[in-house]
Amino acid sequence: MGEPTVEDSSVAKKVKLEQSDTEGPEAKKLKVENSEIENGVEVKKENDSEVKKENDSEVKKENDSEVKKENDSEVKKENGAKCDTQTEEEKGVPGIDEIITHQIEYYFGNINLPRDKFLQEQIKLDDGWVPLEVMLRFQRLAKLSKKPETITSALKKHSSLMEVSEDGTKIRRSPNKPLPEMNEEWQKQLNERTVYCKGFPQSLVVMSTYLDFFKPYGPVEHINLRKYLDRTTKKLIYKGSAYILFETKEAADKFLSLESVKFEETELIRMTHAAHTAEKKKEKDERWGKKVKKDNANAEQNEKEKNNVQGKDLSKGCILKISEIKDEELSRDTIKTTLVGLGANVAFVQYSKGDKEALVRLASKEDGAATEFVKKLADNGEKVKFGEDEMAVTVLEGEEEEAFLKRSRESFQASRQNRKGHKHHKGGHKNFRGHKRGRSPAKDGPPAKKEASS
Secondary structure, three states: OOOOOHHHHHHHHHHHHHHHHHHHHHHHHHHHHHHHHHHOHHHHHHOHHHHHHHHHHHHHHHHHHHHHHHHHHHHHHHHHHHHOOOOHHHHOOOOHHHHHHHHHHHHOOOOOHHHOHHHHHHHHHOOOOEEHHHHOOOHHHHHHOOOHHHHHHHHHHHOOOEEEOOOOOEEEEOOOOOOOOOOHHHHHHHHHOEEEEEOOOOOOOOHHHHHHHHHHHOOEEEEEEEEEEOOOOOOEEEEEEEEEEEOOHHHHHHHHHOOOOEEOOEEOEEEEHHHHHHHHHHHHHHHHHHHHHHHHHHHHHHHHHHHHHHOOOOOOOOEEEEEOOOOOOOOHHHHHHHHHHOOOOEEEEEOOOOOOOEEEEEOOOOOOHHHHHHHHHHHHOOOOEEOOEEOEEEEOOHHHHHHHHHHHHHHHHHHHHHHHHHHHOOOOOOOOOOOOOOOOOOOOOOOOOOOOOO
């Protein structure tokens, strides 16, 4: 015989322990004594390390359960929650058969099966049968029980949807209950059988509690505990509300017609799926409406400020007229720097070298900025000088002002259109990758070089 497999080893361990328990402590001692008498004390001392190696696996098997108990708390401390491998069945959770049945029927039910690609592939392999060893890869089921016999027993007792193979190693959805056609009519019927309930404790996520609670109100096909993703912790948080899918519309209607339904003294909010969907849409529209209103207000303000800058709403009384300019080399920068030094907020200077006068627009959202500037100069006894030349400064008014503002608006509009055009063509054509220059020269380019003939 070859070396035993893992399964063989575990079985041998069990048999060993049972035999040891049956024989009692005296039998164990007798075995040790026989071994000592048979091998001799001196031999044992000389080969102590070898004997220890030979008997190591047996000692480990005999004391395995005791060591496990002694170190259980230490292992838990080292590994934390990962060490808790007890299933719900092992913990003695009441109603485990119904919980297992509900979980299996969810996997093969009308809601999950159509979108579960893995399970669909498994179903195609063996006429709908799926081995239990494959099903136990599903974490939620494995947390309930890891014993195939427990799962098959639960399905035989409580499920009308599932079938168990004769050898008890496979399960499948009954061929007599095929999946419905997933169309609009099916979705409509599904919604009519679904009830929204709110008022459950957010800490309560044990499915068996919900199954027991809704059992008196009619056969329930599925319960969906509504959760959301917390952006901070990146975990799913239970909302305290659920969608209850009853097997029939009559059961759903009857539940909704009840005058009062309480869960632990808390009155549940109940409504149809359609009513809840409409309510959520209304809330979303209100939030969206507030956001749109706020965005529009911000956009309006930004546009207003932008228009002020671009000249659509240029303030009046904000243009200075500087006359009697004698210096033909005077520059716009000199005019701006001089006026800024006197406290003016200069936005634009219209002047070319050699001109006898300049027009200066002051930046202001209010009318009369130029008027106030001229008054301030007079009150402080200040003059506008370029070099040694004193300038005559007045406020542009009347038709001259209107003509200047009109030209400014037209100029701003033309500049704005040009920027839009550049924005559209920025970066060239989206899908244009360019081409390598060919070897043949352009028609209007220089002639190609020719090799000199020898």
